[in-house]
Amino acid sequence: MGKPNYEKDLTIDKHRLDEEFVQQPVRFMEWAALAAEADAKAKRAAEKVKTIRSEIIITAAREGIPDVPKPTGLQIEAYYRTNLEYKEAKKEMIDAEETAALLQDAAWAFRQRKNGLEKLAELHLAGYYSDRKSTRLNSSHIPLSRMPSSA
Numbered sequence: 001m002g003k004p005n006y007e008k009d010l011t012i013d014k015h016r017l018d019e020e021f022v023q024q025p026v027r028f029m030e031w032a033a034l035a036a037e038a039d040a041k042a043k044r045a046a047e048k049v050k051t052i053r054s055e056i057i058i059t060a061a062r063e064g065i066p067d068v069p070k071p072t073g074l075q076i077e078a079y080y081r082t083n084l085e086y087k088e089a090k091k092e093m094i095d096a097e098e099t100a101a102l103l104q105d106a107a108w109a110f111r112q113r114k115n116g117l118e119k120l121a122e123l124h125l126a127g128y129y130s131d132r133k134s135t136r137l138n139s140s141h142i143p144l145s146r147m148p149s150s151a
Contacts, residue, residue, distance in 0.1 A: 004030075004031070004034060004106075006031070006106045006109065009027050009030075009031070009110075010109055010110070010113055012113065012116060012117060012120065014120055014124075017117065017120055017121055017124060020117055021117055021121070024110070024113065024114055024117060027110060027113075028107065028110040028111070028113075028114070031103065031106050031107045031110050032107045032110075034103050034106075034107075035100065035103035035104045035106065035107045038096065038099045038100035038102075038103045038104075039100045039103075039104070041096045041099075041100070042093065042096040042097045042099070042100040044096075045089070045092050045093035045096040045097075046093050046097075048089050048092070048093070049086070049089045049090055049093050052080075052083075052085055052086050052089050053080050053086060056079065056080040056083050056085075056086060057076055057080060060076050060079055060080070061076075065079050
């Protein structure tokens with residue numbers, strides 16, 4: 001699919017509704033698949049964070065924390081939260097969750113696009129677009145660039 005471009009994929013060409021209807025399920029499934037992949041990546045990242053946290057806690061319990069003879073729960077928490085590997089994994093998880101949320105929203109937007117296509121088709125069938133002037137400014141409209149400066 002290449003690099004996803006939701007703005008391009010969400011754009012509807014009202015003059016090619018038949019093509020838009022045919023492409024809608026394909027585009028939706030592409031974005032839904034991207035969202036599912038991103039969600040799975042976010043879940044794997046969350047598991048990685050939990051695993052690293054657990055390993056650090058086990059190590060702290062077995063070997064202790066430097067300069068802390070009998071660590072409390074809060075000291076152990078501070079120890080794993082300041083661990084570089086844990087912090088990097090936590091950042092990856094947050095980034096993965098953000099990407100997943102954005103792609104889920106994009107997939108939702110394609111559901112809304114389908115509704116928009118259906119409404120545009122209804123308008124087309126009702127003859128809304130049969131008058132070419134209905135989508136253009138008529139000669140009585142003055143372009144902003146030609147309006148008098150007092151306007």
